[in-house]
Amino acid sequence: MACHFPSTSSLHPKPSNPPHKIPLRTITYPSIRCKKQDPILENDNKTENTSKKNHFNFLHVPITLTIIATSLTPHHAFAATPTPKTYHKKKTLKKTQQEALTPDQLKQWSQNLPVVSNRIPYTQVLILKENNKLKHVIKAPNASLKQRPEAVLVVLDDNQVLRTVLPSLESNRRFWDSWDEFKIDALCVNAYTPPVKRPELPKSYLGFLGKVPEFMLSRVKPKKESKRAMELRTAREEFKRQRKDELKKMREEREIIEKAIKMQKKEEDRKRKRETRIKKYEESLRDARKNYTRMASMWANLAQDSNVTTLLGLVFFVIFYRTVVLSYRKQKKDYEDRLKIEKAEAEERKKMRELEREMMGIEEEEEDESVPGKAEQNPYLKMAIQFMKSGARVRRAHNKRLPQYLERGVDVKFSDVAGLGKIRLELEEIVKFFTHGEMYRRRGVKIPGGILLCGPPGVGKTLLAKAVAGEAGVNFFSISASQFVEIYVGVGASRVRALYQEAKENAPSVVFIDELDAVGRERGLIKGSGGQERDATLNQLIEKYLYPNLAS
Structure with missing residues (x-):
């Protein structure tokens, strides 16, 4: 396989459809002949003299051998592959220099190397890089790109090797701007050329003249340059x-x-x-x-439009009626309720004064209604009024024992609770159910049967329940749900019934069950007699919560 390029041919052929219109500068080179040597036809090639005086063998050029040797992927044994550095604590490896080859050895080394004959224009390099098909650009180690035209090899992603000649920076600046833009310098690699020994020159007879002292040569005047x-x-x-x-x-x-x-x-x-x-x-x-x-x-x-004015008048009338008339009626009804409550309190005070006179043995006298607080200065009367306001009933002492779950001396108000704004406001409505229950019942409001307080330990659930009982002035019953759980059958359900019976006898009252999750789990979760006892306790608790007045 051989190729020949005459001296008049251009090394930059234009493609049929060039994607980048870059001005090309025609550069002429001397004629080059390339030839691949086959071992079978070696004897015939020895006899033939194919080279002429104005041609030379392309494989004998060191740069060409360098580029061709590096571009071939199958022949990895010819190239010196870099080995990773190995470090040892005690032993250090010394770098071994490769032996230089003689001209005959270099000729034998490059004998079977194929010749790259496929050529492309240098503008095709940018297109290959743009299409991500460019793998390497192989150049000579001493090549100076951009300064003068240089022959390089182009390796594609499918390991196909092509050759081209890159122009200088002065001849085509736009090409090198695109080269820097695509960052093709990162793909450039240097070719490998084995070192060659210098030929040994025979020793001349007049070699001693080379050792002439410099001071003698300095006296020799150089030849004068002609005009x-x-x-x-x-x-x-x-x-x-x-x-x-x-x-x-x-x-x-x-x-x-x-x-x-x-x-x-x-x-x-x-x-x-x-x-x-x-x-x-x-x-x-x-x-x-x-x-x-x-x-x-x-x-x-x-x-x-008269229809629009009529409609607007109706809208404003409805707004006026809802904001003025209905609000006035609501305020009037509230005022009447307050009058009734004050009247009931006045009658209660009157009864208490009569009771006081009967206890003191004082005859009836006409009371001055203009001084309402005159009769309330008696400490006994104050105690009786406070007792009557609490709503508690007098405990019957006939064969009855003291309440077991009643907490005495609970004097906690909402003023003692801090940091629970919205929850505190919701519980204040529960207090109004105790103090003004008749007003809510008359309006059809259903008093809730219970409230669930959930949260981590220490946030104030028990304190809030005590504050509700203290503000309403009612009895406070407290028990832990773990007390319902016993080893004996029926003890948990009986304690639930006893708790609600005591609360019913001492009504109005607040029942607080702490740690409800001890029994309030899914029913049927635990098998055996222990699970049945816990389920029975939970059923009794739910029944008393839903129907507190139901006798059982």
């Missing part, structure tokens, strides 16, 4: 300087033109946005004017 050579050198330097100035001037002009184009585009965009803003503002003004006109005509039509 023609000086003119050529000056002209060459002048030409380089002029070319450099022209390139710099062209670059500055191009930058100025690009800046002017950008400024012009910005000005056009700014002008377009200003015109769009003015149009939107005018449209909003027109829409607002139309809305104002439409709303004004609508309100004018509504004002002239």
